[in-house]
Amino acid sequence: MVSPQENSVSAIEWRDDSLWLLDQRLLPLEEVWLQHQDVDAVVASIRDMVVRGAPAIGITAAYGVVIAARNRRNEDAYHWLDLVQQDIDALAASRPTAVNLFWALDQMRRALARLSDDEDPVVQLLREAKSIHEADLAANHTMGKLGAGLIAQYNMPARGVITHCNTGSLATGGYGTALGVIRSAWEQKLIDRVFAGETRPWWQGARLTAWELTKDAIPTTLMADSVAASLMQQGSISWVIVGADRITANGDVANKIGTYSLAVLAKHHGVRFMVAAPTTTFDMELSNGRDIPIEERGPEEVVAVKGHRLAPENVDVYNPVFDVTPAELIDAIVTEQGVVERPSLAGIAQLMEKPALH
Template identity: 60%
Template sequence: MSASDQNGVEAIIWREDRLELLDQRILPEQENYLIYETAEDVAQAIRDMVVRGAPAIGITAAYGVVLAARHCFARDSFMWKESIGKYIKILADSRPTAVNLFWALEQMEKRIALQADDLNPEKKLLEEAVRIHESDIAANKTMGEFGADIIAASQDSGRSVMTHCNTGALATGGLGTALGVIRTAFDKGIIDHVFADETRPWFQGARLTAWELMRENIPVSLNVEGAAAHIMKTQDISWVIVGADRITANGDVANKIGTYNLAVLALHHGVRFMVVAPVSTIDMSLETGEDIPIEERGADEVVAVKGQQIAPDGVEVFNPVFDVTPADLIDVIVTEKGVVERPDRDKMELLMSNDHLH
């Protein structure tokens, strides 16, 4: 059982009663799926970045709950609800910044609460995980259309866009958020070139985004982050289009480290800035970006590349993996529920209410 993306990239597959994840650490050299049968191993896969991208992390965690339920029910069919909470916490602790993780776990907990104590919950929980997976793909398609329409309506400048990190089928249930907009805009003939930041230290832009775009014959130029200002100054860039790991009540956006840099550069160069994310990424419980927990990872990611050390022994390293772009640097936030131009708290609240339509 899987939810197929239109270009054949599937990062997450449920097959033969187990979870398969495309190991994104070794792309593009190898396409290898790893098999998971326990919630603890799924949590470790999220920590180790076998799977990454906020929507994909949430979907993966939902399937992890299915595996946890199987284990807990097999061990004690009358007390499984009491024991499954431990595994949900293990999954929740795997990555701190991406709110989609906690949203997906909350959806699974709601389904658990509806289950009878003495009935095997696996079938119903699997249905819920698949629903989360398929709804993400549907949301991506909707966001792709919304975002492409915005680019078309503002087509008074260049036909190239810039993106950061990876926001494609690999980071989501399929198609992608920011990359979904880029794909849709390219298919409609609205844009004709993409500049992809390499995205240190994990090189998601180089290894994943460039790979996805080349698979679809979308013209892409790979660049180091330090070239972004020069590209905006000298090339026909109309938009920077990025995803998000968490969006707060006032419209501040946490995304892969380096996103904030691009927003500042875009403002200076008159380039518009678009954030594309499902509403599951929006955390109205946090007032501003200052409230977002920013994950920091180990020094080994910075001082070495593929095991080859490139920095002096013992050098001190600061390795935050996300930054926060203030709402006042963002031209538009695109969600499957609608579009917010020049976001602020009132507009975000309107978006999250049922009466807001695109």
């Protein structure tokens, strides 16, 4: 396993018997770590986007279960398991779209069910949470290699790539999904430049992706989201590479709002479109993207920036956090279990039957 501490950038750490989260709302201007010692604080940090990114949310929730077990055992030695289940329900309700959250909580429920009497249950649960964290990092490195191999295979004439939102170490256990592919491709000299969309309304591209890539000295150009079409028209882009928050059985992908627009533009301009996500992001119980619950957030995120209002009072606001990109617009989905090109029901089912490559 690769240790999470091997990354130049990290956002989730377990130290001093506490969960520490890098407050991503303040980046890149401030680097502030918040200590979490109760479940309510973990729920609030997921809900309020102190931590964001589907894999990172799942990892955070897993550590939240450890905190729940420790606190509930101290509170009620006889009924603590029932109380922990209530805390798991609260963690599950923190955000509705990222399926990694529910996968990680299911893993922790299984760990609770198989607790042995010969070891402290908190120690056993912490081992499981750290395993989830380390496995995500290892999966990201595998995806990076596979995605870079796909870029090399198609040898597109343009050497620029577009990415959207943040899919790097900040959004995962480390290295990143789409940014992991980009990091690996840069190391292999397969790309020359990354164009990062600013990603309104939370500016994850401007604040987080640009910060991560410049830390790694990868040539990065920040652009308004609406610039993508012009860049593709100029022939500057070979790939759009994004992550995912949920992928259905047929290969439809829910990701940060604006992803669908990029997929439509890529199809029109002959630019290839790649999704990089671990298999924990797949929801095989949903047949297609129409069934994915799409989170909506409040109007203040759209009408104001850092408390400064830009829009008129009383204007209506529509603020969905995600959109759904149909499988037919996706050239490849890269996972730690392999690559599915031109994703379909059959292709996704075959992928999910494979063992992990890392």
